[in-house]
Amino acid sequence: MLQNKHTDFPTSVDAIRSEKFLSLMFSEGVFLLFKCFSCHLFLVQINTEEHVDAADQEVIIWDRKIPEDILKEIATPKEVPAESVTVWIDPLDATQEYTEDLRKYVTTMVCVAVNGKPVLGVIHKPFSEYTAWAMVDGGSNVKARTSYNERTPRIVVSRSHSGMVKQVALQTFGNQTTIIPAGGAGYKVLALLDVPDKSQEKADLYIHVTYIKKWDICAGNAILKALGGHMTTLSGEEISYTGSDGIEGGLLASIRMNHQALVRKLPDLEKTGHK
Ligand SMILES: Nc1ncnc2c1ncn2[C@@H]1O[C@H](COP(=O)(O)O)[C@@H](OP(=O)(O)O)[C@H]1O
């Protein structure tokens, strides 16, 4: 990880340029799985939260070496037209928590969507050097836990963009429900999975009720989908990763649960004004 000249923290630009992150981004992402050769790369739509100054733009050459552990999981690359691919990049998720030095929440994320469907997700925790990746109908290095509590779930929610999420969660699942406020959408998806990182809390559901950007959620959506889980709006609609860069309908993420039954339990946010 490159270090910022002025602080001990890597900046978001540094984070995305870190050797590990770049290797994952390119080898697990666009190139390995979609064979987007450089002549086609300009057709790929890339949406990123990062805004880099023109003076700060540095060209980094990827050596096209794919790590063995990834090659082992995904033997056959998939080929898709470059123009069907949208890449969503969040170079620093949990920005608010990062400024508070709550490093455990910080992740960097890359997601590849094909025709708007999330297909490949990478969530990297730069401070614990843990990486989760998964590809729909491909491989993964992470799995679901063996059991989840559907009746009185532990629900992970935003600590800094919470809206009325606590009221929604308690109204839906009752007062016995445990609410876990946490930073970062990447961190909250990892809370649903079997993640060995000691600083990672565990939850049964992830609920978000306010507006959120697609680069915050695409990687988590792809990973959950690849592992048989779901991420939808609170009314159960699939999220399309093309077009606008955000969604208004809130977020429900679950794995190894009856997702549609959970959706039916939730109140209609428009009617209750709980956004
Ligand atoms: N209402 C809102 N409007 C814009 N971004 C939001 C949002 N709610 C959540 N987010 C973004 O979603 C990510 C997770 O949020 P939270 O920690 O509150 O759950 C954060 O991304 P960044 O840290 O990349 O900005 C946050 O900024």
Ligand SMILES: [Mg+2]
């Ligand atoms: Mg983010």
